[in-house]
Amino acid sequence: MIPAAGFPNRQGLHFTRASPRPYICGLSLRPPEEYGRGEVNQTNCQEADFAGRSISLLIQPHETAERAGPAVRVEHLSLKYGGQVALDDVSLSVGRGSSFALLGPNGAGKTSLISVLATLRDADKGLVEVAGHDVCRASRQVRLSIGMVFQDPSLDDRLSAEENLDFHGRVYGIPGRLRAEAIDRVLDLVELTGWREAIVRSFSGGMKRRLEIARALMHKPQILFLDEPTVGLDAQTRARIWAYLNRQRRERGLTLLTTTHYIEEVEDADRICIIDKGRIIAEGTPGQLKRELGQSFLHVVAATPADHAALLAAYPDSHAVSPEALAIPAGDEDFVAGFLARFGNRLREMRFEGPTLEGVFLSLTGRVLRDRTDGEREAQRNAGRRAGRR
Amino acid sequence: MSSFLPILRGIHGVWLREIMRATRDKGQLLGGVSRPLIWLLILGVGLNPYFRGEVFGEVRLVLPYSYLQFLFPAVIVLNIMYTSIQFAVSVIWDREFGFLREILVSPMPRWAVLLGKVLGGATAATGHGTLVLILARFADVTLTAPQVAQAIAYMFALSFALTCFGVVLAGKVRSFEGFGVFSNTVILPLYFASSSVFPLDPSLTRTQLVASYPEWLIMLIYANPITYAVDALRGILINFNQFPPHIGFGLVGIGMIGFFLWALRSFGR
Amino acid sequence: MTKGWRRWRKPVIDIGVITLLLVALSHLPPDTSLSERVENGILRLCVPDRNSELIRADDATRPGYELALMQGVARDLDLRLQVVEIANMGRSFNPRDWQIGRGQCDILGGGLADSAANRGFLTLLPNGGRIGLVRLGDSAPPARGAKVGVFMGSAGLNRVQLSSWMRAGGWQPHPLATKADLAVWLRQGGEAIASSLTPLPAGTLSHDLPAAAGESTSLAFGLWRGDVTLTRAIRAALQKEIQHKQFVARAN
Structure with a gap:
């Protein structure tokens, strides 16, 4: 908890684009209705906490729920894949109408878990229920009640937006009249009505993502799985998509289950589940996790090399983030006040980073969450896609 | 029974997508037209004089048909083979570019998805075969309406079997480039070793045949299922059979079921 | 929509x-067989005997059945018909010994049977003529015990086979000696069996007899296999001629 008192004026701070992007915590509390992913870059961690809880109070168990109980129930799930353990005794429960995030690095088992939940893969051991149906025994019911937004694009980019949706509708067995209505509805939802007959190949990444989300919502699923949903999207598009999804949650009790290795994606989730090497290592609200496991840092750039040396000497447990910048572990508000008193006039740049989930992950596993090779992988995939096009 | 209609709708959806893709793919259409033109207009016309009669009682092609007529059904089969087996590219495409997952998480059962896809591929291949029928006049093959209907039905069955075969191949090959090479090494040998471009004289006994062709080639031709597939289509189009036609029909029927089941095993893994 | x-x-x-x-x-010509004939202006019909019943090339007013057809065809194609007599034809069992090549003939006729052996060498266009036996009269065969006229003519068909077949069918043969007798018999409403090359009174219906009564084959013109364009042109013209002939016959 960072009280405003010990915090310098926001306007006075230098915002740098150093990676990872920090979240500045302030205290401008707003009612939860106004809360949206749109302000992501300036979001308050306390607000996230507050808003998360508020939203979960606002959402009632949805009337359309066919069966009582949680949206997703997983008990003692184990899965081996290619001789390796992909999931090891995973248990979790996702409440209806909530937003649940699975956080973990690549290869942690997120996609394996989603595959099991989406009936793409059978579990070796354990009980898995989605929307009240057992994934093994009633896979058709499960598939009808879930919507999937995959990590990689899964649109047919040689068809138009409408044709992609029409295909989806037919495959989900929606009769003609209802199908046409559903297409109108979801296209309007993601503001792609004007692109109805455009071929998907001409779409930007964000438009494709929106179309995929529209498609996943077309058959009115109770649960929407979003596997790395906003990778490669600009902030504006990302904000708009989250705004849609949160509206869906409010309006019809849609359950969201997001997997990601981007912290930004999950800050406003109701619950976060951190998964690594096939095991759940922590679960709770973002606030809880940060409160219990997080660490604040003060990112500073000294005015002169001499000051830099003095800083290092004064705070031996600081990390060198770059040749110039230092990250100094910050304790409570008194620490910041004391620090400013001593070094306030010897700094070129200063930035406060409150407890982040990234920090949580770091302290739990001793590793950073996001590896730099992700971007390259994506670039390669896109290059391959272009090359493979006939 | 209540889940039957949605599945039909789904099969129709999958089929429709394949048709849209096949009809929009100019390259595929072009291939479907250029192949018969090359084979009939160029090869057929080029070789026709070498197979025609010069002296009464002496002839190189001891069949009651001109070379063009003889070649005509084989070119249809070639066109169908190409389109059907190349259809597997669509399966690889779906797998590589993620669309397959969209289909696999849908409530449609896997067999229905495969059926829709294969029906779509078979329809496209039949279309390409039917395009060749337009050239019947050129090859001096006169067709009646029932003959055309019979031929299209048979072509569809053959396309279905070959499309399933293509899906099986797609399961074995991981990349597009690999598949291009692979399909050519499958299609062309099957086609050439099928009594399609040179006739095995039905009036000759086996011993006489061996006198004109080496034993291994004849063995190859007898062992090649495409031989019988071409022969059955010849039976329909020019009323000429080297083998009992039911062998061809039987093989196509077995191929439809056998390859479909095999394809189902490899599809979506 | x-x-x-x-x-x-x-x-x-x-x-x-x-x-x-x-x-x-598909309208491109696959070969030069037609264009060559058009260039020369001549269509050569090879026959074993210029003066057989089917040809009668020297009888300008009453050409034989096949010649008349071919004349019509040639007129249709705007070509001059030339009848070439190849005396070798039919003399030997093996057609290779007849030494007929593409150089001499465009079309073979004059009694070419539509047989499997001939089809192996030539493209045959059945010309509507038949050689063999036909039944003349109503479409329904006569009842058992009926008297059926028989005119064999000079065709040299198998009489023994025919009479035993008729006995088995329960019909009484009534021999007819001349064409005139046949015409009279038919005009009186009688049923008859005759050689297919017999000139018939107009409007007579003829029906094939089963093979047991005597082998019957249709007659055909033979073209070189692979002469696709010429074959196509002649087939079309021939069909027109045959239809015209039937039309005229029906009109009479």
């Missing part, structure tokens, strides 16, 4: 263009 059309418009146009292209290409 309009939406569906918009979606399919492009593919439909593409396929339409392709179809038109193929239709156009």
Whole structure:
């Protein structure tokens, strides 16, 4: 908890684009209705906490729920894949109408878990229920009640937006009249009505993502799985998509289950589940996790090399983030006040980073969450896609 | 029974997508037209004089048909083979570019998805075969309406079997480039070793045949299922059979079921 | 409806263009057999005997059945018909010994049977003529015990086989000696069996007899296999001639 008192004026701070992007915590509390992913870059961690809880109070168990109980129930799930353990005794429960995030690095088992939940893969051991149906025994019911937004694009980019949706509708067995209505509805939802007959190949990444989300919502699923949903999207598009999804949650009790290795994606989730090497290592609200496991840092750039040396000497447990910048572990508000008193006039740049989930992950596993090779992988995939096009 | 209609709708959806893709793919259409033109207009016309009669009682092609007529059904089969087996590219495409997952998480059962896809591929291949029928006049093959209907039905069955075969191949090959090479090494040998471009004289006994062709080639031709597939289509189009036609029909029927089941095993893994 | 059309418009146009292209290409001549004849202006018909019943080339007013057809065909194609007598034809069992080549003949006729052996060497165009036995009269065969006239003519067909077949069918043969007798018999409403090359009174219906009564084969013109364009042109003209002949026959 960072009280405003010990915090310098926001306007006075230098915002740098150093990676990872920090979240500045302030205290401008707003009612939860106004809360949206749109302000992501300036979001308050306390607000996230507050808003998360508020939203979960606002959402009632949805009337359309066919069966009582949680949206997703997983008990003692184990899965081996290619001789390796992909999931090891995973248990979790996702409440209806909530937003649940699975956080973990690549290869942690997120996609394996989603595959099991989406009936793409059978579990070796354990009980898995989605929307009240057992994934093994009633896979058709499960598939009808879930919507999937995959990590990689899964649109047919040689068809138009409408044709992609029409295909989806037919495959989900929606009769003609209802199908046409559903297409109108979801296209309007993601503001792609004007692109109805455009071929998907001409779409930007964000438009494709929106179309995929529209498609996943077309058959009115109770649960929407979003596997790395906003990778490669600009902030504006990302904000708009989250705004849609949160509206869906409010309006019809849609359950969201997001997997990601981007912290930004999950800050406003109701619950976060951190998964690594096939095991759940922590679960709770973002606030809880940060409160219990997080660490604040003060990112500073000294005015002169001499000051830099003095800083290092004064705070031996600081990390060198770059040749110039230092990250100094910050304790409570008194620490910041004391620090400013001593070094306030010897700094070129200063930035406060409150407890982040990234920090949580770091302290739990001793590793950073996001590896730099992700971007390259994506670039390669896109290059391959272009090359493979006939 | 209540889940039957949605599945039909789904099969129709999958089929429709394949048709849209096949009809929009100019390259595929072009291939479907250029192949018969090359084979009939160029090869057929080029070789026709070498197979025609010069002296009464002496002839190189001891069949009651001109070379063009003889070649005509084989070119249809070639066109169908190409389109059907190349259809597997669509399966690889779906797998590589993620669309397959969209289909696999849908409530449609896997067999229905495969059926829709294969029906779509078979329809496209039949279309390409039917395009060749337009050239019947050129090859001096006169067709009646029932003959055309019979031929299209048979072509569809053959396309279905070959499309399933293509899906099986797609399961074995991981990349597009690999598949291009692979399909050519499958299609062309099957086609050439099928009594399609040179006739095995039905009036000759086996011993006489061996006198004109080496034993291994004849063995190859007898062992090649495409031989019988071409022969059955010849039976329909020019009323000429080297083998009992039911062998061809039987093989196509077995191929439809056998390859479909095999394809189902490899599809979506 | 309009939406569906918009979606399919492009593919439909593409396929339409392709179809038109193929239709156009299918009218390309696959060979030079017709154009060569047109250039020379002559169509050569090879026959074993200029003066057989089927040809009668020297009888300008009453040409034989096949010659009349061929004359019509030649007129249709705007070619001059030349009848070439090849005396070798039919003398030996093996057609190779007849030494007929593409150089001499365009069409073979004058009694070429539509047999499997001939089909192996030539493209045969059945000309509507038959050689063998036919039954003349109503379409329904006569009842058992009926008297059926028989005119064998000079064709040299198998009488023994025919009479035993008629006995088995319970019909009484009534021999007819001349063509005039046959004509009279038919005019009186009698049924008859005759050689197919017999000139018949107009309007007489003829029906094939089963093989047991005597082998019957249709007659054909033979063209060199592979002469696709010439074959096609002659087939079309021949069909027209045959139809015209039947039309005239029915009109009489």
